[in-house]
Amino acid sequence: MFSGSIPALATPMRDGDFDESAYRRFISWQIDNGTNALVPCGTTGESATLDNDEHHKVIAVCAEEAAGRVPVIAGAGSNDTQTALWHIKEAQAAGADALLLVAPYYNRPSQAGLLAHFSYLAERADLPIVLYNVPGRTVTDILPETVIELHRRFPDKIVALKDASGDLTRVVTQRMGAPDLCQLSGDDPLVLAGYALGQVGCISVTANVAPKLCADFHAAAAAGDYATARELNERLYPLHRAMFADASPAPAKYALNKLFDWFSDEVRLPIVPCSDAAKAQVDAAMEIAGIA
Structure with a gap:
């Protein structure tokens, strides 16, 4: 459940609403191309601007469309416990396989508060939990x-960590203190180095x-075939950078709209569509990756 290439799925919108049909097609395309698991309602899924009904529907649709083909790790965090x-509870009822719980944002709890919140x-919870540490967005940092x-x-419940701190030394600290904890990267450009350290x-x-390409890269890295992994990483690296050439997920949605006319590049305010400069960076990166 917690290994390999796991997209934090973009949520397609059309005329302001969740585009369920496009989401179902997107999920099947992901699975057909080797994706190992799916994350609905993560940051890239614009969870911050989904209302609660939409949030729960997106998870339910993802679980239904995945239909057990790959695990579904549902974004279920909040800054309110x-x-x-x-x-x-809604994700469990919808058929999710695991939960992604981001650090509470804005209210800045202490480490004691984080322990109390996640405990x-x-x-x-009845499902396994992936902690999500992304201090660049939340300000709150879940320290090692x-x-x-x-x-x-909670060795059988809090079983994994998505680490987007950018600090790879934490991988070693966490391995030494919690050898059975599954560690996942939250930073695409750092993944190859993360594998060497234990992600x-x-x-x-x-x-x-x-x-x-991402699935092939992860398979090579997991097998210790670092020559292949490096080659694929260098094809992907400009795309990793381009995905943040403008506020995410606008670049990802622009790229998906280039690939599929049924996937709109529409985003929700306060995110706005890609600038021309960001589009040019995405275009160039897709060409280097061979997916233009």
Whole structure:
């Protein structure tokens, strides 16, 4: 469930609404191209601008369309513990296989607050949990000692970490303190180095656009075939950079619209469509990757 290429799925919109038909086609295309698991309602899925009904529907549609072909790791976090619990219950009822729980944002809890928040949710969840640490977005940073303690308290429940801190030294610290914790990258450009240190996959933005290349890259890295992994990484690297040439997920949606006319590049405010400069960077990166 927690390894390889795992896209944080973009959520297609059309005329302001969730485009369910496009999402179903997108999910099947992802699975057909070797994606190992799916994350609905992550950051790239614009979870911050989905209302609660939409949030729960997106997870339900993803689970239904995946139909057991690959695991579904549902974004269910919140900066309000009770809202996170509501998302958890809805994701479980919808048929998700696991939960992705982001660090509470904006209200900036202490490490003691993080321990209390995630412990409360772990005690009440029925599915395995992937912690999601992305301090560049949340300000709150789940420090390695907190990750280790949460895994120690709930070894069968808090089983994985998506780390988008950008600090690869944490992989070693967390391996030494919690050898059984599954560690995933949240930063596409750092994945190859992460494998050498003990990460086993990535919850990815780039895999939205290049699922087969990403799946092949992860398979090579997992097998220790670093010559192939380096070659694929260098094809993907400009695309990793281009996915953040403008506010995400606008570049990913622009690229998907280039690939498929049924996937709109529409985003929700306060995100706006790609600038011309960002589009040019995406165009060039897709050519280098061989997916233009």
